[in-house]
Amino acid sequence: MYYKLAFRNVRKSYKDFSIYFITLTFSVALFYIFNSFEQQAAILDMSEGQGTMVQALVTIMDVMSVIVAAVFGFLILYANNFLIKRRKKEMGLYTLLGMPRRKISLILILETVYIGFAALLFGLIVGYFGSHLTSLLTARLLAVSANFGFVFSLQATLKTILIFGAVFIIVLIFNRMTLNGYELIDLLRAERKNEEPGAKHLWVSVLVFLLGSGILGGAYVWALQPTQLLLNLLPIIGLGALGTFMIFKSFAGFMLKFMQTNKGHYYKGLNMFVFRQVGAKINSTYRMMATVSLMLLFALGTLITGFNLNTVMAEEIESQTAFDYTLSVHGQNLNKEIDTYMAWFDRPEVEHVSASTIYRGEQTFADLEAIIDTQSETYQRYATMPLGIMSLGDFNSLRTRQGLSSVTLSEHSIALNMQMNGMSGINEQIGDFIHYGVPVSLFNETYTVQDVDRTAVKFENGYFTMPIIIVNDNELLDAINAGHVETKTLLLNADLVSDIDGVAFARSLENNYQHEEDRYAIYNSVAADDIIESSRGMELILTYVSLYLGSVFLVTSVVILALQQLSEASDNQKRYNVLSKIGVSDRMVRHSIFAQNALYFFIPLLIGLIHTYVGVTAVNLNLKLAMMSPTSVKPALMTLGFVLAVYLLYFVVTYVGSKSIILGKNDRNTATE
Known part of the structure; x- marks a missing residue:
């Protein structure tokens, strides 16, 4: 009788139970979707690195699920409390007619089981279909193809059943405690309770x-x-x-x-x-x-x-990712090695390669204090950063490759280019804190900063966090001969033929330098892919x-x-x-x-x-x-x-x-x- 009564109550009061049911169904579906990524990844054509990222996501979701389970538990208890409040008078009538509290509690248990089972079933069904949508979204985010097929995660299913089963048990205990805490008069006069x-x-x-x-x-x-x-x-x-x-x-x-x-x-x-x-x-x-x-x-x-x-x-x-591939070589006396390095790129996969050199000496950003507003945020942040020096010829070669027009410098003039890590647009803002026409001492010579096109030039793949001074070729050569430059970096930027895997190309190129005997050179290989x-x-x-x-x-x-x-x-x-x-x-x-x-x-x-x-x-x-x-x-x-x-x-x-x-x-x- 109690089984039929509980079922009839759920069917008769479906409008009251609908919010509770929808809340449970949504919670189950969302919990399953975000805990089934490991199985979703099985239908994606991912590389080893992408697979590692998905595994990291699975680990993070496991941690997040603890928080989410607590939130959903609170939400389900709140929704259940709404139902109990709506039905106080009904439970009072049951009591008045002589039904024992334990039988009323049994009815509530059966109703919770009916609703919980239905919500769990429908929620998992919605979750199964929803996991397909998230698989497609994952494929789009990773730019990989997806092999369409049925995605089912037994682990996520069992985890969802376990978590929400525990929540339902808590709900049952809560209902029993709530029912035992009410007196008959409280149940019958629930609608008259004042705030x-x-x-x-x-x-x-x-x-x-x-x-x-x-x-x-x-x-x-x-x-x-x-x-x-x-x-x-x-x-x-x-x-x-x-x-x-x-x-x-x-x-x-x-x-x-x-x-x-x-x-x-x-x-x-x-x-x-x-x-x-x-x-x-x-x-x-x-x-x-x-x-x-x-x-x-x-x-x-x-x-x-x-x-x-x-x-x-x-x-x-x-x-x-200005270039498909960058090889940077850090060391001394690299000019004689340029032809050797360029020969490494004489391969059918390479469409074009260019070399440019960045010199470094004792100069830092603070050496420009005569022409820079020292109170500016940029100066405070980069005062101790070493300055890079590049010839005007190499600089214009990079500009031309990036679709920019060449610039010219007057005699004993320099230009300043800044493409700092995360500082989007900083090069365009140089004019806000640079004082043009003021002399500055570099290489024991006097120079002035010339205002040229400030569009940031990309020097290599990856983060580039160095202010670059652009100097006329002959003046830079004089500084080199005078010993004002101690170390330098050779940048080799390559554009690859279409559909070439940049990561695989980078690994194949490693064979050219991983056994190099020049202990003074440091190699850094960065593929855009x-x-x-x-x-x-x-x-x-x-x-x-x-x-x-x-x-x-x-x-x-x-x-x-x-x-x-x-x-x-x-x-x-x-x-x-x-x-x-x-x-x-x-x-x-x-x-x-x-x-x-x-x-x-x-x-x-x-x-x-x-x-x-x-x-x-x-x-x-x-x-x-x-x-x-x-x-x-x-x-x-x-x-x-x-x-x-x-x-x-x-x-x-x-x-x-x-x-x-x-x-x-x-x-x-x-x-x-």
């Missing part, structure tokens, strides 16, 4: 609001200090969370009093009813609303930062980690708001029924429901957006120190647009559901009467 009173005096609410704002402002200022977010992340988050909770705690008394100051708006329509309803509910739900704001911060912050870093890495890939492969692997990790955590926190926040508002709609059925009886039109009721839902949804969103703006700004400030700050706001705006679209979708669905609960109940009451 806890807020602060009795306005000045208390104002004081709490001001203190909370001060604490939150302090957290903001602390986070916006360079390196502080990295060094004190947990204290900053804790301080910000405390300020957020205090602000929401003060809303109950503060907002209502504030709205009452504008009597024309307060007494318009059902605004008085809405504001009092929201004011009373915020006092008991401020913890939930503050939590939602913080989860929106984590969701938006994770997604925006992840996609910002992907954009920065894409720009870095372009700046680091190698940079692209490793960078795409990092993009893969950043994309999925940000998507995994961001989507979890986003969906958790909107589901909590939706469940809270649907529960609120159930509580407000009788209140709206009374309004209908005294002549309030359905149009005014709908407007009231819309306004109440909007306040609950958009107050946490507003606070969350402010948190996100400060948080992302603080992250970008620290990324700038690591030369990885984004140069465009487009990825952030696109991510924000997507998140807001999801948020608005849940708002609309919640509003429609609340309206259906309230107006549907009123219609039934009217028909009965």
Whole structure:
């Protein structure tokens, strides 16, 4: 009998169980998808390096899954609590009719098992299909082909069943404890329970609001200090969370009093009813609303930062892969070796190769202080960095190869080129801190800096973190003969024939120099394909980690708001029924429901957006120190647009559901009467 009763309850109350079921299904599907990457990789044609990156992603996802499982556990418990609250009166009637508590508990267990099993089954099915989509996304991120086939991960399936089985057991224990904690009178009078009173005096609410704002402002200022977010992340988050909770705690008394100051708006329509309803509910739900704001911060912050870093890495890939292959040789007296090195590239795979030389002496960036603003950030950062010296001929050869026009230098004039690690556009900004026409001493001679085309020239593959002085060929030769140059670097940049694997070419070329007896030479081999492969692997990790955590926190926040508002709609059925009886039109009721839902949804969103703006700004400030700050706001705006679209979708669905609960109940009451 109890099995049939539990099944009939689930079937009869499918609307109540739908939110719970969808939440469970989504959680299971997402958990499976992001834990099945190892099996998804089996259908991708990946290199050894890409396979290593996927394995690193699998390890990271295993760690992230612990956090996600805890979040989903909280979400499922919250959704289950919504169901228990809706059914208190029903359980009270069971008790009143003489059903033992253990039998009521059995019914709840059976209902949880039915819903849990169905959600687990459907969630895994959705996860199986979803894993195919993520496989295609992985193939696109890694620029590899995919062999279409059925992807099934037994390990991810068992892990998902184990995790959510444990969550369901916790839910069962929670339900049993909740049921045993209620007295019969509490169950029967659940709909009449009043909200806890807020602060009795306005000045208390104002004081709490001001203190909370001060604490939150302090957290903001602390986070916006360079390196502080990295060094004190947990204290900053804790301080910000405390300020957020205090602000929401003060809303109950503060907002209502504030709205009452504008009597024309307060007494318009059902605004008085809405504001009092929201004011009373915020006092008991401020913890939930503050939590939602913080989860929106984590969701938006994770997604925006992840996609910002992907954009920065894409720009870095372009700046680091000017040539298909670069071999740099560091040492002394390499001029006589140039023909030997060039002969190494006399191969059918090579379409074109060029050699250029960078000399180095005792000069550092600080030797240019006569012509540079020493207070500038660039000077402070690179003052001790050695200067590279290149002949005008080699420099123009590189410019021509990169589609730039040649430049000329007057006698005893130099040019300055800077293509620093992560400092996109710094070469174009040289004019902001260089004083042209001021003499500077180099090589025991006097030179002046000439303003030439500032387009950054790429000297080799990979990061190049050296300011380069361009000197006329004959003047550089004089400096060399005078002994002002001690070491140098020979750069051999090659363009390969189409479809040649740059990594394989680099390995084959190693045979030419790995047994060299010249102990004074250091060889550095960099293939563009190698940079692209490793960078795409990092993009893969950043994309999925940000998507995994961001989507979890986003969906958790909107589901909590939706469940809270649907529960609120159930509580407000009788209140709206009374309004209908005294002549309030359905149009005014709908407007009231819309306004109440909007306040609950958009107050946490507003606070969350402010948190996100400060948080992302603080992250970008620290990324700038690591030369990885984004140069465009487009990825952030696109991510924000997507998140807001999801948020608005849940708002609309919640509003429609609340309206259906309230107006549907009123219609039934009217028909009965």
